[in-house]
Amino acid sequence: MLPGDFVECGVNRGGMALAIMEYLDFNSLTKKFFLLDTFCGFPEHSISSSANNGQYRDCYEDVVRTFAPYRGAVLIKGVIADTLDRITSQEISYLSIDLNCAEPEIAAFRFLWPRLVQGAIVLLDDYANGPAYQRQKEAFDHLSRELNFPILTLPTGQGMIVK
Numbered sequence: 207m208l209p210g211d212f213v214e215c216g217v218n219r220g221g222m223a224l225a226i227m228e229y230l231d232f233n234s235l236t237k238k239f240f241l242l243d244t245f246c247g248f249p250e251h252s253i254s255s256s257a258n259n260g261q262y263r264d265c266y267e268d269v270v271r272t273f274a275p276y277r278g279a280v281l282i283k284g285v286i287a288d289t290l291d292r293i294t295s296q297e298i299s300y301l302s303i304d305l306n307c308a309e310p311e312i313a314a315f316r317f318l319w320p321r322l323v324q325g326a327i328v329l330l331d332d333y334a335n336g337p338a339y340q341r342q343k344e345a346f347d348h349l350s351r352e353l354n355f356p357i358l359t360l361p362t363g364q365g366m367i368v369k
Contacts, residue, residue, distance in 0.1 A: 210237075210299030210323045215286055215314045216331070217243040220269050222302060227276050235278065240293045242282045242314075245269055286310045290317045298322050304331035308341040312349060319353065319369075326369045333357065333365025 214223050223241055226232075232239065245266035266283060273279035282289045287310060298321045305311045315328070322328070330346060332339040346365060350357050357365045 207235075208299035208323055208325050210297035210321075210326065211295035212237060212239040212300040213242070213293060213295075213298050213318060214239070214302040214304075215242045215311070216302070216304035216306070217241045217245070217269065217281075218304075219265050220272050222304075223279075224272060226300075227273075227279070232276055232278055237299075238278045238280050238295060239276070240280045240282060240295065241269070241273065242284075242286055242289055242293075243269075244285060245281075245283050286314055290314060293318070293321075296321055299326045300329075301326065302329045302331065306332060306339075308345040311342055312345050315346075315349065322369045324369060328367035328369070330357070330365035330367070333363065334359045335363035 212223075212226070217223060220241065223239060227239060246264040266281075269281060273281060282292050286305060290313075298318060301315075301318055301322065303311050303314055305314065311330070330342070332342050333346060334343055343365075346357060350367075355367055355369065357367055360366055
C-alpha cells in the first residue's frame with residue numbers, strides 16, 4: 207500500500223468513502239481519511255437549482271454518525287476553498303473530487319497536487335459524465351496538458367489519474 211492519507215472533496219452522505227473504508231478495514235490502518243464537504247448542498251453561485259434537484263440536503267449529523275466508528279475519519283465542514291488548509295497530511299495516496307463544479311474542483315486539485323505521492327490515485331467523479339459536466343472535463347483536460355499527466359476515462363464517466 208502506498209504511503210499517505212486519503213482525501214475526498216465532495217462527500218455528500220459518504221457512500222463512496224464508507225465503501226472504501228469498509229473494504230480496506232480502515233481501522234486496521236494508521237491512515238487518515240479527510241472528508242471535506244459543506245454537508246448541506248452547494249454554495250448558490252456554484253450550481254444551478256436544476257442540478258441540485260433537491261438531492262443535497264443538510265446531512266452533517268448523519269455523516270458524523272456514519273463515520274463515528276472510524277478513528278481515521280476526519281470530517282471537515284465548509285466550503286472547499288475555505289477548508290483545504292485544514293488537511294494536515296503532507297502525503298496523500300488517494301484523492302476523490304466530486305464537487306459538481308469546475309472552479310472548486312480545479313482549486314482543490316491544484317492545492318493538493320504537490321502532496322500526492324508517486325503512484326497516488328485521483329478519481330474525478332464527473333469527468334466524462336456528459337454535457338452537464340463539460341466545463342469540468344475541459345478544465346481538467348487543460349490542467350492535464352499544463353501539468354503533463356494523462357486522464358483515463360472510465361466506463362462510469364469518471365476520470366482517473368495516476369501520479
